[in-house]
Amino acid sequence: MPAGLVISAPASGVGKTTLTLALARAWRHRGLNVQCFKSGPDYIDPAFHAAATGRASVNVDSWAMDRATIEHLVSRGTDADIVLAEGSMGLFDGVAARGVSGTGATADIAEMLGWPVVLVIDPSGQAQTTAAIAAGLRDYRPGVRLAGVVLNRVASPRHEDLVRRALHDIGIPMFGALPRHAEISLPKRHLGLVQAEEQAEIGKLIDEAARFVVEHVDLDAVLRAAAVWSPQAAANGLNVTPPGQxxxxxxxxxxxxxxxxxxxxxxxxxxxxxxxxxxxxxxxxxxxxxxxxxxxxxxxxxxxxxxxxxxxxxxxxxxxxxxxxxxxxxxxxxxxxxxxxxxxxxxxxxxxxxxxxxxxxxxxxxxxxxxxxxxxxxxxxxxxxxxxxxxxxxxxxxxxxxxxxxxxxxxxxxxxxxxxxxxxxxxxxxxxxxxx
Incomplete structure (x- = not known):
């Protein structure tokens, strides 16, 4: 049976996509079948997911979709070993008014599917305060489970140690810490990342990200933190009529x-x-x-x-x-x-x-x-x-x-x-x- 995780963060721009792609490619290199999804209305990231895994990725959206539709879409992960849902913005960020099955927040998907959350946190300009942020996210909504933390852009071994100790003291696992590494930064433009199909070297970039993450993150610990998931064979939950034959x-x-x-x-x-x-x-x-x-x-x-x-x-x-x-x-x-x-x-x-x-x-x-x-x-x-x-x-x-x-x-x-x-x-x- 597959295991599921959500990759999220306190905010946008801290490295969710890079970590998702790196984990997916690293586990694929180990022979695992990896299925990705994107929480929220982003039409660029799923193409990156497909490049990393060799499997099509789709969006799941709690504001626009009902539970049956979401369950139908994620049922494609039934034959995978590990399923990763990449969040959008911060973990609890959505709109003020509830939509079909939620506010569009990544937390809605995590709670609905029972998948624990791996937080990507950029501790730049802080140290122990990172633990306070992680604790606040862990405790904000009881139905959302925190698996642990991956730090991104740590300044030094001492910086990493300060944050690790603070997280340990409040019982939050730290799976790893990534130093700054400009070579794996994904290029951006005004609507988000430059599209995967426009980047001739995307495969090499993802391979380098995977190599870097394997070096600095305990992939086995991350995998053990995933929730075993028993998806039901969903009937077609999509209410879509094609525009023509x-x-x-x-x-x-x-x-x-x-x-x-x-x-x-x-x-x-x-x-x-x-x-x-x-x-x-x-x-x-x-x-x-x-x-x-x-x-x-x-x-x-x-x-x-x-x-x-x-x-x-x-x-x-x-x-x-x-x-x-x-x-x-x-x-x-x-x-x-x-x-x-x-x-x-x-x-x-x-x-x-x-x-x-x-x-x-x-x-x-x-x-x-x-x-x-x-x-x-x-x-x-x-x-x-x-x-x-x-x-x-x-x-x-x-x-x-x-x-x-x-x-x-x-x-x-x-x-x-x-x-x-x-x-x-x-x-x-x-x-x-x-x-x-």
Whole structure:
């Protein structure tokens, strides 16, 4: 039977992803089957997990998904030896209002599945206070169990010893301490880590992280701390209708933000997915019955997209007879124009009137609950869709008919309603699940 652990931290940016990847690759080198998951709405980390383990990773999200859906998704770990769920932000960080089965906090997943938590703590600028932080996290929520701590970026052996003694005094195991090691830092950009598929040396980077962690962390102790887990063979808990029988999906460095569980659910429901690259000036498959443009980084490639005549003309021709939908960056490309960070305005496909600009960045971040005022591919008018929005664009114009009434996690109505015009629809949020 597999054993489960959650990798979490007091905050973002302390090394959760690096430790998760290193543990996964190190155990894989020992011959273990490792299954990873990502808690929360992150579409970048699962690709890193897959690179480390050789197995597809998916998101589990307590705000957007019910327990049956989460149990269905994690049941793919039934044949694994060890299951690692990487958290997002800090262990207890979520939204103020409860969603479907929780607030979106990593702690919700840890308690729901009964998996102990390995805390990654950066003790920079402190010593014994690290133990106080660990103790506070251990005691904050009774249903969440703390397995132990891994320190990251310790300054010296003396620094490590001070923290180790303090943790020992309060009964919290310390599995290891990682000195600063710039060579295994994962490159970042404004929406998080640079995507795994954009890094040619990702395998070597993960191997180096695994070697480093094996040298400084007691992997056997971490493995013993995992909870033996007896997952039930879950029925299909996904409430997902594919957007069409044959889906033309934009897929390249500018269009890559799509949740793996959504694509799996489409295929499981019988949909066929054909991919095309707008950056390579490819048009959607003419035999498809719907075109889907995910989010990504169109702002980094706006000039190339605007110059891709075959893509733009093919997309417009497709939209004359069949539905086209865009999420976030894909929505921006369906619009009239996109102004990049240098203030250069680029003409986009023009299927919608949306105009966006990155010249003056404004962060839009958070869960979204949308009640559709009109149909969109895969969903009827009146459907309640749960998703997540994260981008830095400013809306200059959104003149078309609103697609939905959209609320944030507190219930407040927001201005990012999405749009519809003819066969084209778009949303700023990335779809995670539909309410049952």
């Amino acid at each position: 044959r889906v033309a999906l934009a897929r390249d460095a500018a269009f890559s933000f799509v949740y793996p569980h959504m694509l799996e659910a489409w295929r499981a429901a019988g949909a066929e997915i054909s991919t095309f690259s707008p950056l390579a000036d490819e048009a959607p498959d003419a035999s498809a019955d719907v075109c889907w443009l995910p989010g990504g980084y169109p702002e980094l490639h706006a000039g190339k997209i605007a110059a891709s005549a075959r893509f733009c003309s093919g997309l417009r021709a497709f939209a004359e007879t069949r539905p086209v939908h865009g999420e976030c960056g894909g929505y921006m490309v369906l619009g009239t124009a996109l102004t990049d960070a240098d203030g250069v305005r680029h003409e986009m496909a023009g299927l919608l009137g949306l105009e966006t600009s990155f010249a003056k960045r404004r962060m839009h971040l958070g869960y979204r609950l949308a009640a559709l005022a009109a149909p969109m591919p895969g969903h009827q008018a009146g459907a309640r869709l749960r998703g997540h929005e994260f981008h830095y664009s400013t809306i200059l114009a959104q003149p078309d008919t609103p697609l939905a009434v959209v609320h944030d996690a507190t219930g407040a109505v927001i201005a990012e309603t999405g749009s519809r015009r003819g066969q084209a629809t778009g949303t700023f949020f990335h779809l995670i699940a539909e309410d049952r």
